[in-house]
Amino acid sequence: MSTLTRETGETRVRIELREGVEPGIATGDGFLDHMLGTLARYAGLPLRIEAEGDMRHHLVEDVALTLGDLLARDTPATCARYGDALVPMDEALVQVALDAGGRPHFEGRLPSRLYEHFFRSLAMAAAWTLHVRVIRGRDRHHVVEAAVKALGLAVRRARRDDGVVFSTKGSVRMEWED
């Protein structure tokens, strides 16, 4: 079970990731709720997210940072580590490749500065290498939603517990204290 609360002068975010949790997303921002709900569904994450903020930009950014932080703590060291997906949504086509092995890096361009920032913040906080490739698309809603769906599927695959550490280093172990 993991619950993480992040509070600043700008936002308050509480995220619960736990089997059997009553799923729910309530950030006060309709599109952000839609994207987080989609991510949870496609990634197979039992998520409850409550958030509020002074500005949309801060809200989107801080939810991404908190979710990333939580996923970094919650991912087993013996996960499959890599995941990728290619998702069409009407005219939009987006490909995502993910390495959940503790190497924070983001590459990609989205037709929304705010959601490009969301992807980058999430990747940095989760310590993922995340590549997002928009192959085509005209409708920004479709492009961002296809990217979120592709990310969700990639996360689902990368987090699958294979029971072995997938690294040529033999083992990678990092522990949180306190």
Ligand SMILES: [Mn+2]
């Ligand atoms: Mn939609």
